[in-house]
Amino acid sequence: MVGESETVSFSNVASEADSQIARTLLCVREMILKGEFSPGERLSEAPLASRVGVSRTPIRLALERLAHEGLLEPYPTGGFIVRKFTLNDVWDGIELRGLLEGAAARLAAERLADDSQLTTLRNAQLDMDAVGEPTSETFPAYLDLNDRFHAEVLRLAKSEMLKQALDRLLSLPLASRQALVSLQSRFPEASEIFVVGRDQHLRIIEAIARRQGGRAESIAREHAQITRRALEFVMSRADVLSSLPGGPLVQV
Amino acid sequence: MVGESETVSFSNVASEADSQIARTLLCVREMILKGEFSPGERLSEAPLASRVGVSRTPIRLALERLAHEGLLEPYPTGGFIVRKFTLNDVWDGIELRGLLEGAAARLAAERLADDSQLTTLRNAQLDMDAVGEPTSETFPAYLDLNDRFHAEVLRLAKSEMLKQALDRLLSLPLASRQALVSLQSRFPEASEIFVVGRDQHLRIIEAIARRQGGRAESIAREHAQITRRALEFVMSRADVLSSLPGGPLVQV
DNA sequence: CCCACTCGGCTTGCATCCATTTTTCGGCGA
DNA sequence: TCGCCGAAAAATGGATGCAAGCCGAGTGGG
Numbered sequence: 001m002v003g004e005s006e007t008v009s010f011s012n013v014a015s016e017a018d019s020q021i022a023r024t025l026l027c028v029r030e031m032i033l034k035g036e037f038s039p040g041e042r043l044s045e046a047p048l049a050s051r052v053g054v055s056r057t058p059i060r061l062a063l064e065r066l067a068h069e070g071l072l073e074p075y076p077t078g079g080f081i082v083r084k085f086t087l088n089d090v091w092d093g094i095e096l097r098g099l100l101e102g103a104a105a106r107l108a109a110e111r112l113a114d115d116s117q118l119t120t121l122r123n124a125q126l127d128m129d130a131v132g133e134p135t136s137e138t139f140p141a142y143l144d145l146n147d148r149f150h151a152e153v154l155r156l157a158k159s160e161m162l163k164q165a166l167d168r169l170l171s172l173p174l175a176s177r178q179a180l181v182s183l184q185s186r187f188p189e190a191s192e193i194f195v196v197g198r199d200q201h202l203r204i205i206e207a208i209a210r211r212q213g214g215r216a217e218s219i220a221r222e223h224a225q226i227t228r229r230a231l232e233f234v235m236s237r238a239d240v241l242s243s244l245p246g247g248p249l250v251q252v
Numbered sequence: 253m254v255g256e257s258e259t260v261s262f263s264n265v266a267s268e269a270d271s272q273i274a275r276t277l278l279c280v281r282e283m284i285l286k287g288e289f290s291p292g293e294r295l296s297e298a299p300l301a302s303r304v305g306v307s308r309t310p311i312r313l314a315l316e317r318l319a320h321e322g323l324l325e326p327y328p329t330g331g332f333i334v335r336k337f338t339l340n341d342v343w344d345g346i347e348l349r350g351l352l353e354g355a356a357a358r359l360a361a362e363r364l365a366d367d368s369q370l371t372t373l374r375n376a377q378l379d380m381d382a383v384g385e386p387t388s389e390t391f392p393a394y395l396d397l398n399d400r401f402h403a404e405v406l407r408l409a410k411s412e413m414l415k416q417a418l419d420r421l422l423s424l425p426l427a428s429r430q431a432l433v434s435l436q437s438r439f440p441e442a443s444e445i446f447v448v449g450r451d452q453h454l455r456i457i458e459a460i461a462r463r464q465g466g467r468a469e470s471i472a473r474e475h476a477q478i479t480r481r482a483l484e485f486v487m488s489r490a491d492v493l494s495s496l497p498g499g500p501l502v503q504v
Numbered sequence: 505c506c507c508a509c510t511c512g513g514c515t516t517g518c519a520t521c522c523a524t525t526t527t528t529c530g531g532c533g534a
Numbered sequence: 535t536c537g538c539c540g541a542a543a544a545a546t547g548g549a550t551g552c553a554a555g556c557c558g559a560g561t562g563g564g
Contacts, residue, residue, distance in 0.1 A: 020548065044515065055549045060516090064313060068320040070416060077556060078516050092411040099355055103348070159344040161427070164322060165417055175413070272518065296545065307519045312546090329526060330546050 020054045024062040027052050032071050032082060033173060035248025039084040042075060069171045071249075085174065085250045087235075091228065093175025098224030100166045101150065105204055105220035108156035109213040118209055121152040125201050133194050136184055146177055149201060153220070156208065173246035179227050182234040182244055189233065197226050272306045276314040279304050284323050284334060285425060287500025291336040294327060321423045323501075337426065337502045339487075343480065345427025350476030352418045353402065357456055357472035360408035361465040370461055373404040377453050385446050388436055398429055401453060405472070408460065425498035431479050434486040434496055441485065449478050 028048060037043060043063065045056045052059065063080050066072045072080040112118070127145050134142035154163055170176040183190040200223040207216035234240040241247045280300060289295060295315065297308045304311065315332050318324045324332040364370070379397050386394035406415055422428040435442040452475040459468035486492040493499045 042515095046515075056516090057548055057550090061312070061316060061547095064316050065320070068317070089412055092413040096355070096411075096413050096417060099351065103351055158340075159348075160341055161344045161348050161421070161424075165348060165421065168420060169413070169417065172413075294545095298545075308546090309518055309520090 019058075021058040021061045024048075024052050024054055024058045025065060028059075028062050029066060029069075029071065032066070032249070033245040035242060037082045039082050039249050039251065042079055042081045043072065044079065069168070071172075082249065085172075085246075087250060087252070090174045090231065090250060093169060093172055094224055094228045094231075097166070097169055097175055097227075098221040100162060100169065101153070101224055102217040102221035104150075104154045104157040104159070104162055104166070105208065105216035106213040107159055107162070108153050109208045109211050109216045111158050112156060112208060112211060115209060117156060118205065121149070121156065121205060121208070124149040124152050125205060128198070128201070133191060134184075139181060139184055143178060143180065146180070150177070153204065153208075174231070174244065174250060175227070177227060178245060180230050182240065183230045187233050190230075193226055193229060197223065200226075271310075273310040273313045276300075276304050276306055276310045277317060280311075280314050281318060281321075281323065284318070284501070285497040287494060289334045291334050291501050291503065294331055294333045295324065296331065321420070323424070334501065337424075337498075339502060339504070342426045342483065342502060345421060345424055346476055346480045346483075349418070349421055349427055349479075350473040352414060352421065353405070353476055354469040354473035356402075356406045356409040356411070356414055356418070357460065358465040358469035359411055359414070360405050361460045361463050361468045363410050364408060364460060364463065367461060369408060370457065373401070373408065373457060373460070376401040376404050377457060380450070380453070385443060386436075391433060391436055395430060395432065398432070402429070405456065405460075426483070426496070426502060427479070429479060430497060432482050434492065435482045442482075445478055445481060449475065452478075 028043075031037065045059045045063070049056050049059050063072060067074060067080055071083055073083045075081050124145060128142065128149060131138050131142050131145060154166060157163075173179065183193060200219055203219050204216055204223070207213075207219060234244070238252065241250065280295075283289065297311045297315070301308045301311050315324060319326060319332055323335055325335045327333050376397060380394065380401060383390050383394050383397060406418060409415075425431065435445060452471055455471045456468055456475070459465075459471060486496070490504065493502065
């Protein structure tokens with residue numbers, strides 16, 4: 001066994017996983033997103049290994065993956081450092097997500113064979129409506145269902161390339177929809193944003209159903225801007241920002 | 253030492269590299285793109301290790317990277333298999349590249365501070381003009397300069413997110429500009445395509461210089477379709493297709 | 505007093521070794 | 535002849551040992 005004494009089960013989540021590398025991946029990613037390392041800091045394998053409780057081999061595989069995810073970047077003489085993000089990166093990421101999700105909505109409209117394929121998408125929206133305006137309790141469920149809605153649109157687009165590009169982009173947390181947690185009932189404008197967002201979902205379904213590809217693209221593209229609005233609300237409050245997943249990585 | 257007897261230096265290129273993993277990466281990627289493995293085939297580490305002449309450790313890292321590149325995909329019970337590509341994947345990839353390069357051109361126009369930043373882009377085009385219509389001899393230089401042109405547009409876009417998304421997409425060879433080699437003086441229409449492509453480059457520069465973001469986007473988006481036209485020419489000839497890098501991976 | 509050189513610790517890269525799981529292949533029975 | 539079963543072979547996942555390279559501190563010389 002390795003690290004027999006100081007091994008700590010760092011995270012409550014993923015304390016048990018199917019493989020060491022999966023556990024390491026979740027654990028290290030969570031550490032990075034929580035801001036336990038400062039941007040630019042070099043991540044050495046040995047300390048991580050003793051912290052996670054595995055040997056260096058899974059650590060290295062996990063670091064490799066995180067580098068491809070974009071959370072780390074290779075260091076010239078070897079190893080990896082924590083990547084720095086700027087606010088411009090975040091805004092550009094959201095813009096790019098709008099571009100890709102817009103393309104997905106357009107393709108979904110263009111490639112819809114028959115209306116029965118829309119049922120799962122409609123059901124996803126119905127499930128979201130059942131949750132209603134999210135509270136701090138129902139927020140995880142809301143986010144899950146929201147992701148499911150967009151995953152359904154992406155599925156209808158039937159483009160593996162688009163799916164991969166979006167998947168990779170969404171792995172960067174501040175540009176992803178997860179950043180909506182910043183809305184967590186902190187601001188009076190939040191309610192307004194949820195209403196608008198729900199309406200956009202409904203219009204996207206409608207446009208896809210009517211094969212209005214261009215319209216679906218426009219709405220979906222604008223819909224991504226909701227994340228930007230949500231983030232702009234919290235930008236003034238550094239404490240809230242740094243509590244968001246990935247927030248500590250953003251240079252102010 | 254490992255694989256002391258049957259170690260063969262597989263490739264003339266990259267017989268010498270800075271690290272074992274870099275060598276392995278180039279070597280295995282070339283093998284895959286050359287079609288030495290059939291799509292869906294499982295890649296085992298040990299045979300690769302003896303073929304490349306390294307131990308299993310760098311092989312694993314290289315396979316991990318190739319999986320993130322999209323050339324391999326993880327197999328449920330472990331290991332990786334060669335990914336299958338369909339023709340639809342190729343067309344969608346080109347479409348997506350047009351979308352992203354269009355966005356890059358638009359951002360370049362919107363974010364151009366002063367005209368002096370355009371000199372490197374103009375020089376890239378001048379260098380391409382110096383080569384002229386490529387022959388089989390000058391084709392590698394032509395492709396390099398073409399890539400440089402688009403890299404310059406991307407640089408002017410000043411979006412790290414966009415750069416990463418495009419980099420990842422371009423690593424898939426058939427959707428990349430490298431697929432233009434199919435035009436290698438085989439078809440009478442090739443000359444026409446080069447003239448049109450050059451004009452599109454000039455119009456992109458012009459639109460960026462005039463801060464016409466929407467126009468730059470439109471032209472760049474359409475410009476990507478040149479790859480599709482080039483590929484469509486060779487689609488009828490299976491022998492030519494399978495000689496292209498990555499061509500053997502496409503299911504007909 | 506400052507610069508350069510050297511020595512030591514630390515880190516990564518790589519190879520090898522071990523255990524567990526999967527796959528395959530041959531044989532047996534229906 | 536087909537299908538099931540079991541054992542051997544081989545695959546991956548993981549751990550560790552070792553050597554080479556980098557980084558920094560300390561020291562000696564100019």
